[in-house]
Amino acid sequence: MNVLNGADFSRLVGAMRAAEARQQVISDNISNADTPHFKRSELVFEELLNDQLNGQKNHDLAGIKTQKMHMDIGRNDQIPIMQLVTDEKSVMNNNGNNVDPDREMALLAKNQLRYNSYIQQINHEIKMMRTAIDGRG
Amino acid sequence: MKLTNGFDISASALTAQRLRMDVISSNIANAETTRASYVNGEFQPYKRKMVVLEPMKEGSFASMLQNEMGEASKGVKVSRIQEDRTPDKLVYNPSHPDADKNGYVKMPNVDVTKEMVDMISASRSYEANVTALNATKTMFVKALEIGK
Numbered sequence: 001m002n003v004l005n006g007a008d009f010s011r012l013v014g015a016m017r018a019a020e021a022r023q024q025v026i027s028d029n030i031s032n033a034d035t036p037h038f039k040r041s042e043l044v045f046e047e048l049l050n051d052q053l054n055g056q057k058n059h060d061l062a063g064i065k066t067q068k069m070h071m072d073i074g075r076n077d078q079i080p081i082m083q084l085v086t087d088e089k090s091v092m093n094n095n096g097n098n099v100d101p102d103r104e105m106a107l108l109a110k111n112q113l114r115y116n117s118y119i120q121q122i123n124h125e126i127k128m129m130r131t132a133i134d135g136r137g
Numbered sequence: 138m139k140l141t142n143g144f145d146i147s148a149s150a151l152t153a154q155r156l157r158m159d160v161i162s163s164n165i166a167n168a169e170t171t172r173a174s175y176v177n178g179e180f181q182p183y184k185r186k187m188v189v190l191e192p193m194k195e196g197s198f199a200s201m202l203q204n205e206m207g208e209a210s211k212g213v214k215v216s217r218i219q220e221d222r223t224p225d226k227l228v229y230n231p232s233h234p235d236a237d238k239n240g241y242v243k244m245p246n247v248d249v250t251k252e253m254v255d256m257i258s259a260s261r262s263y264e265a266n267v268t269a270l271n272a273t274k275t276m277f278v279k280a281l282e283i284g285k
Contacts, residue, residue, distance in 0.1 A: 016280075023276060024143045027269045028192075031150030031213045033262055034157075035190040101265050112272050119279050126284050 003129060011049065012122050014079035018045030019115040021082060026111060030104050037096040040104070041086045046114075048080035142211065143273035147266045149193055149212030154263040156215050157188045161256045168247040171235045180235050183245040185221035190214070221246055 022043040032038040063073025092098040164185050167173065173183035193214040223246045231240030 020143075020276070023273055024146060027143050027146040027150075027266075027273065028212060030262075030265050030269045031146055031153070032190070032192050033265065034154075034258070035192055035213055038192055101261075105265060105268065108269055108272050112276060115276050116279055119283055122283055123285070 003133075004126070009122070009125055011079050012118055012125070014082075015045065015049070016115065016118045016122070018043060018082045019111055019118060022111050023108075023115070025084065026104055026108050029099050030101065030108070033097070033099045033101050033104070035097060038099065039086050039088050039097075040099045041084055043082055044085055045080065045082040048083065052080050144270060146212040147270035147273065149214060150266040151263060151270070153188070153190055153213045153215050154259050154266065157190075157259045158256065158263070160186050160188050160218060161252050161259060164247050165249060165252050165256075168245060168249055168252075170245055171233070171242060173245070182225050182243045183247070185223075185245065185247045187219050187221055189216045189219050191216045 022045070025041050025043045029040045032040075063070070087098060090098045092100055167183040170183040172180040174181045190213055193212040225243040225246050227241045228244050229240055230236055230242045233242040236242045
């Protein structure tokens, strides 16, 4: 029996992990705001999940499943793997650094709000499950 | 644990910015110092010092592999403190005890205005990192509330 192993829950957990990792990436960008030749990085997860949910990434070769026991080939029906993207192209300062502190602070706030909303959602999910287990109306 | 690394990253930057601030203080404090070192029977003025920052990449195999695979660095570190090689300022002041025979004194190559600008930059960076640290902390506290 899967009490808390549904697809939605695992997606939420994946998004939370991504937000935690993104927090590190943004902290790293901010801490290197004065480092010459440092290039900022960004963590991509929500976009990949969105693509997967909308089925826009069907250009990958994928095996068709005719039985329940078949393994996934090519396509991953689970949560996507987060990716770290380094922005090598842009230049912000004349020391080769491309960290914009204002932007990083905005991303930090955004990430934090996202994380809070994920936690709220997870709490809600748990509460619903608890209601179901208790059998209360 | 994974989330605590966020603390380490911000903390490394706080350390680096604080050191940068110390170096700037030293530069401002020694803006008039004419006897910093004694070379070949002659006093040399103080040289302006600068902090060289570089991304911190840990030396272990696992972290090297992660770096190769495109993992972000883990904070910032001060690789060295370098001396500014711009020439000393020559000031005509024959009454100065360190004046040469033409009456010129070698003053340190410290530009106080530049130091002040650097100081503001360091202090703003410090603040930004404190904010990031607090954000990580809030996230951590929030995560402990799951399932309550």
